[in-house]
Amino acid sequence: MTRIGIIGSGHIGGNIARFLAHGGHDVVVSFSQDQGKLDALADAALEQAGGADALAGKAVLDTTNQFGQVGGRFGVLDLGGKSAAETNAAKAPRAAWVKAFNTLTAGFQASSSGRTGPGRVVMFYATNADAAAPAAEALISDAGFDAVRTGTLARTDVGHQEPKGDLYGEEFHHDDAIAAVRRLRGTIPAGTGRP
Numbered sequence: 001m002t003r004i005g006i007i008g009s010g011h012i013g014g015n016i017a018r019f020l021a022h023g024g025h026d027v028v029v030s031f032s033q034d035q036g037k038l039d040a041l042a043d044a045a046l047e048q049a050g051g052a053d054a055l056a057g058k059a060v061l062d063t064t065n066q067f068g069q070v071g072g073r074f075g076v077l078d079l080g081g082k083s084a085a086e087t088n089a090a091k092a093p094r095a096a097w098v099k100a101f102n103t104l105t106a107g108f109q110a111s112s113s114g115r116t117g118p119g120r121v122v123m124f125y126a127t128n129a130d131a132a133a134p135a136a137e138a139l140i141s142d143a144g145f146d147a148v149r150t151g152t153l154a155r156t157d158v159g160h161q162e163p164k165g166d167l168y169g170e171e172f173h174h175d176d177a178i179a180a181v182r183r184l185r186g187t188i189p190a191g192t193g194r195p
């Protein structure tokens with residue numbers, strides 16, 4: 001059993017809390033924003049967890065996607081050539097940052113978790129911290145999915161599982177996912193999503 005802290009218990013965080021509690025883990029969920037609206041999302045959420053120092057040496061699973069206002073409309077933010085994962089990881093440089101649970105809608109994750117056999121759904125993940133990979137894979141498996149690593153937090157790896165990447169927003173199964181990662185890893189994402 002691992003003690004898991006979840007910052008934000010909305011669609012995705014709530015799902016993961018249920019998956020992992022069901023898998024026998026001790027899950028602690030962050031408080032809701034009932035004192036008013038908090039706007040500096042990532043920074044404030046990190047503060048709630050005790051700040052960057054409190055996360056040193058801990059594995060952090062980042063489920064977020066870089067959506068925001070682009071030219072006055074909802075869209076995918078331009079992070080200056082960096083991946084969203086490495087942009088966020090820079091806020092807690094001594095944490096073992098893992099990007100996961102971001103490619104599929106919360107509704108689909110809830111309905112497809114726990115499948116067995118060839119239809120078991122893949123959850124892509126990426127990290128620079130090789131030592132954190134086994135724990136990340138175990139949690140993904142306990143949550144009811146097959147873990148497939150896209151690589152590091154560099155845009156040429158994790159970028160393929162972020163919005164507009166080929167692996168984003170699509171259901172993959174194990175062999176299909178391994179082949180796709182082998183094809184894409186180390187390349188600049190085309191920026192169009194899965195053909």
Ligand SMILES: NC(=O)c1ccc[n+]([C@@H]2O[C@H](COP(=O)([O-])OP(=O)(O)OC[C@H]3O[C@@H](n4cnc5c(N)ncnc54)[C@H](OP(=O)(O)O)[C@@H]3O)[C@@H](O)[C@H]2O)c1
Nearest residue numbers: 008009010011012032033038044045063064065102105106
């Ligand atoms: N929904 C999806 O299908 C989906 C799929 C893949 C990835 N994602 C990504 O996952 C992330 C979460 O999405 P979601 O759909 O789960 O959002 P959500 O339902 O709106 O939940 C967000 C949670 O974060 C909390 N929160 C917001 N700002 C906070 C702050 N400053 N400090 C602490 N807690 C804060 C919210 O608290 P309150 O309840 O008090 O507002 C809420 O519990 C997003 O980046 C999204 O792009 C979403």
